[in-house]
Amino acid sequence: xxxxxxxxxxxxxTMMMMPLGASAQDAETxxxxxxxxxxxxxxxxxxxxHAQATIDALEERYENLDFVLSTASDPGQQVSDIExxxxxxxxxxxxxxxxxxxPLTGPVSRVKEAGKWVTVVDRGxxxxxxxxxxxxxxxxxxxxxxxxxxxxxxPEGGKIVVLRGxxxxxxxxxxxxxxxxxxxxxxxxxxxxxxxxxxxxSFEVMQDFLSRYPEIDAVxxxxxxxxxxxxxxxxxxxxxxxxxVLGGAGMKEMIQRVMEGDEQVPAxxxxxxxxxxxxxxxxxxxxxxxxxxxxDFIIGSVLITPENAEQYYYPDSPF
Numbered sequence: 001x002x003x004x005x006x007x008x009x010x011x012x013x014t015m016m017m018m019p020l021g022a023s024a025q026d027a028e029t030x031x032x033x034x035x036x037x038x039x040x041x042x043x044x045x046x047x048x049x050h051a052q053a054t055i056d057a058l059e060e061r062y063e064n065l066d067f068v069l070s071t072a073s074d075p076g077q078q079v080s081d082i083e084x085x086x087x088x089x090x091x092x093x094x095x096x097x098x099x100x101x102x103p104l105t106g107p108v109s110r111v112k113e114a115g116k117w118v119t120v121v122d123r124g125x126x127x128x129x130x131x132x133x134x135x136x137x138x139x140x141x142x143x144x145x146x147x148x149x150x151x152x153x154x155p156e157g158g159k160i161v162v163l164r165g166x167x168x169x170x171x172x173x174x175x176x177x178x179x180x181x182x183x184x185x186x187x188x189x190x191x192x193x194x195x196x197x198x199x200x201x202s203f204e205v206m207q208d209f210l211s212r213y214p215e216i217d218a219v220x221x222x223x224x225x226x227x228x229x230x231x232x233x234x235x236x237x238x239x240x241x242x243x244x245v246l247g248g249a250g251m252k253e254m255i256q257r258v259m260e261g262d263e264q265v266p267a268x269x270x271x272x273x274x275x276x277x278x279x280x281x282x283x284x285x286x287x288x289x290x291x292x293x294x295x296d297f298i299i300g301s302v303l304i305t306p307e308n309a310e311q312y313y314y315p316d317s318p319f
Contacts, residue, residue: 030287031066033091034280035081036121037099038071039318041197042225043249046273046319047097054277062288067280075103082107086114093117095283097276102126117286121279123170134296135279137271141301143174145269146220146246147181149303153244153266157186158217161209163195163202163226174222190216195226202229210237218244224251224268231264240264249273250304250312251319259309268304270312273319275299 034055039045048071055067068089072078078099085091094111098104098120105126112118112130120131150160162178165171175192182189190213195202202221209216210233219234221227227247234240247254248269257265282293304312 029064029066030092031068031089032093032095032280032283032287033068033070033082033085033089034276035070035072035078035085035094035096036276037078037097038073040073042251042319043197043223043271043273046251046314046317047276049317049319050274050277051280054280058280058284062284065284065287072099075099078104079107082111086111086116091116093119093283093286095119095121095276095279097121098123098125105130117283119279119283121276132294133279133282135275135282136296136298137275138298138300139170139173139271140177142248142269142271143177143179143222144181145301145303146174146222146248147178149246149267149269150182150187150218150220151185154185154187154217157188159188159190159213159215160218160220161190161206161213161216162192162220163205163222163230164192165194165197165223165226167194171222178220178222195221195223195229197223197225199225199229199232202226203233204229206230206233207237210234210239216243219246221245221247223247224249224254227251227254227265234264249319252314252317255304255309255313258304258306259313261306266305268309268312270299270302270304272299272312273317274314 034051036047036051037044039048051069055069058065059067068085070081072081093116096108101123108118108125109130118131119133121135164175191209193205195205219230221230224247227245231245244264244266246267249271250268254265254268258268285293
């Protein structure tokens with residue numbers, strides 16, 4: 001089954017809630033390793049929350065599933081964690097969100113060569129076609145949805161500034177799609193700098209923008225952690241009434257502001273850390289369901305507005 005759209009997640013989640021045949025229930029216990037970065041920033045904190053919540057729910061539901069969850073603060077630790085899973089737990093499957101692509105490619109490849117199921121999440125490996133399943137957000141879609149919102153909200157055009165993430169392929173895809181979406185709209189990008197998906201860096205970048213440009217109508221922060229930094233800089237300058245900010249990824253504080261109709265934060269764009277839960281569920285389906293799942297599972301980006309914000313609000317999540 002080759003999966004391409006988020007709508008498929010609803011059907012698959014429903015399948016996982018349905019009673020299974022005796023053969024699935026009576027099967028030997030399958031051990032699924034989950035290796036992810038530690039909660040070093042907001043989005044990663046949300047990912048850790050959803051990973052643990054998904055594991056707890058699946059272990060309660062299925063007696064023949066066992067999970068090993070590890071969180072790493074750097075690529076070297078993540079490599080050691082995966083090697084330990086293979087050596088001491090003899091995992092049957094690995095779900096991995098690589099801390100960095102290059103150093104994890106060899107270790108994950110060895111897991112696959114050992115005959116284990118491999119699911120890669122978000123950041124791809126440096127070599128293609130190692131994994132059985134790839135689960136990720138739609139980065140070009142993320143930029144396109146944001147750009148379309150700017151065009152809709154600024155029909156007469158206007159002046160904006162852009163905060164980019166860490167220099168990566170992901171960031172390039174987002175920015176290129178955003179620029180394509182606003183092309184010909186009369187929206188002028190005054191400045192574009194890397195905020196590195198970091199609040200403090202983005203605060204400094206936004207301070208610089210504010211000192212350089214006396215007229216700014218809006219900010220594409222392209223990430224909620226960066227939006228927080230930008231909003232703080234705007235507040236300190238006393239220019240809150242001059243501009244609005246669009247972040248992204250669904251931080252609960254931002255979603256709450258959208259729900260409340262905050263004029264400075266009118267919308268958001270999804271890039272859910274909950275995708276790790278989807279990846280774990282789909283991997284588990286190989287051991288508790290009747291049909292294997294493989295291919296690419298790309299979770300589309302959705303515009304969050306006051307009308308639909310409640311369904312994207314997770315008050316118990318750290319993000």
